[in-house]
Amino acid sequence: MELGIKGKKALVLGASQGMGKAIARTLAAEGCDLIVGSRNEEALNKLASDIKKDFNVDVISHVIDMTDFAGVDAVCEKTRTEWQPDILLNNTGGPPGSKATGVSDEIWRDAIQSLLIGVIRISEAALEAMKSRAWGRILTIASSGVIQPIPALPISNTVRSGIVGFSKSLSNEVAGDGITANIILPGRIDTDRTKWLDKSNAEKSGKTVAEIQAVSKATIPAGRYGTVEEFADVAVFLLSERASYVTGSMIRVDGGAIKSV
Ligand SMILES: NC(=O)c1ccc[n+]([C@@H]2O[C@H](COP(=O)([O-])OP(=O)(O)OC[C@H]3O[C@@H](n4cnc5c(N)ncnc54)[C@H](OP(=O)(O)O)[C@@H]3O)[C@@H](O)[C@H]2O)c1
Numbered sequence: 111m112e113l114g115i116k117g118k119k120a121l122v123l124g125a126s127q128g129m130g131k132a133i134a135r136t137l138a139a140e141g142c143d144l145i146v147g148s149r150n151e152e153a154l155n156k157l158a159s160d161i162k163k164d165f166n167v168d169v170i171s172h173v174i175d176m177t178d179f180a181g182v183d184a185v186c187e188k189t190r191t192e193w194q195p196d197i198l199l200n201n202t203g204g205p206p207g208s209k210a211t212g213v214s215d216e217i218w219r220d221a222i223q224s225l226l227i228g229v230i231r232i233s234e235a236a237l238e239a240m241k242s243r244a245w246g247r248i249l250t251i252a253s254s255g256v257i258q259p260i261p262a263l264p265i266s267n268t269v270r271s272g273i274v275g276f277s278k279s280l281s282n283e284v285a286g287d288g289i290t291a292n293i294i295l296p297g298r299i300d301t302d303r304t305k306w307l308d309k310s311n312a313e314k315s316g317k318t319v320a321e322i323q324a325v326s327k328a329t330i331p332a333g334r335y336g337t338v339e340e341f342a343d344v345a346v347f348l349l350s351e352r353a354s355y356v357t358g359s360m361i362r363v364d365g366g367a368i369k370s371v
Pocket of ligand 1: 150224296300
C-alpha cells in the first residue's frame with residue numbers, strides 16, 4: 111500500500127530510542143523529511159546521520175527536555191516559523207512508578223508539563239501550517255493505562271487521561287481542515303523502558319527478570335511483547351494519507367492485553 115506521505119515533513123518527539131525512534135525510521139522509509147527531538151544529543155545526532163544515510167531524506171535534530179517550559183516554548187517557536195511540519199508525533203518518557211498518594215508536587219508537575227501542557231502547546235504550534243495546507247496528522251503516544259489503569263503507574267494513568275480528552279476535543283475542531291488527531295495505546299512493547307520496568311520489578315520482588323516477564327506475557331493473549339516495528343507500522347499508517355478518515359480515536363497496539371472491548 112502506498113501511504114502517500116513522501117516529501118511530507120514530520121516532527122517526531124521522544125525520537126532517540128524505543129517507539130519514537132522506530133516511528134522516525136519508518137516515516138523516513140516512506141520518504142518523509144524529519145525533525146527529531148529528545149534530550150540525548152549524541153543519540154539524536156547518531157539517529158539523524160543513520161537515517162540520512164539509510165533513507166536519503168533531510169533530518170534536523172533538536173535537543174528538548176519536555177519537562178522544561180522554556181525548551182517547549184523554543185520548540186513551539188521553531189515549529190511555527192521554521193519547521194512547519196505536516197505530521198506531529200507526540201512522545202516523551204513515561205513518569206516513574208509510585209502509589210497514587212504521597213507523590214511530590216515536583217513529580218506531578220514534571221508529568222503534567224511533559225505529557226500534557228507540552229503536548230498541547232506543540233500541537234497548537236504545529237496546527238498553524240497544517241491548517242494553511244488543509245492537511246495534517248497529529249498522533250500522541252499514551253498507554254493502555256488510560257483504558258485499564260496500570261496499578262504501579264498512577265501518575266501515567268492520571269495525566270495521560272488528560273491528553274486523551276485534549277486529543278478528542280481537538281479532533282472535533284480540526285477535522286474540517288483535513289487534520290486528524292488520534293491517540294495510540296501501547297500495551298507491552300519491547301523497548302528499553304519495558305526492560306527497565308521488568309528489571310526494577312524483579313529487584314523489588316526478589317524474582318528473576320525471566321520470571322517477571324513470564325507473568326507479564328501470560329496476561330497478553332498474543333503471549334509476547336510487541337516489537338517497536340509492529341508499533342511503528344500502525345503509527346505510521348495513522349500518520350499517513352491513507353488514514354484520512356480516522357480521527358478522534360484511540361488505537362490499541364497491545365496484542366489483546368486490554369481486557370475490555
Ligand atoms: N514500551 C511500552 O510497552 C509502553 C507501554 C505503555 C506506555 N509507554 C509509554 O510510551 C512512551 C514511549 O515508550 P518507550 O518504551 O519507547 O520509551 P523509552 O524507550 O524510554 O523512550 C522514551 C523516549 O522519550 C525521550 N524522553 C524521555 N524523557 C524525555 C524528556 N523529559 N524530554 C524529552 N524527551 C524525553 C527519550 O529520549 P532522551 O532520553 O534522549 O530524552 C526517548 O527517546 C513513554 O511515555 C512510555 O511511558 C510505553
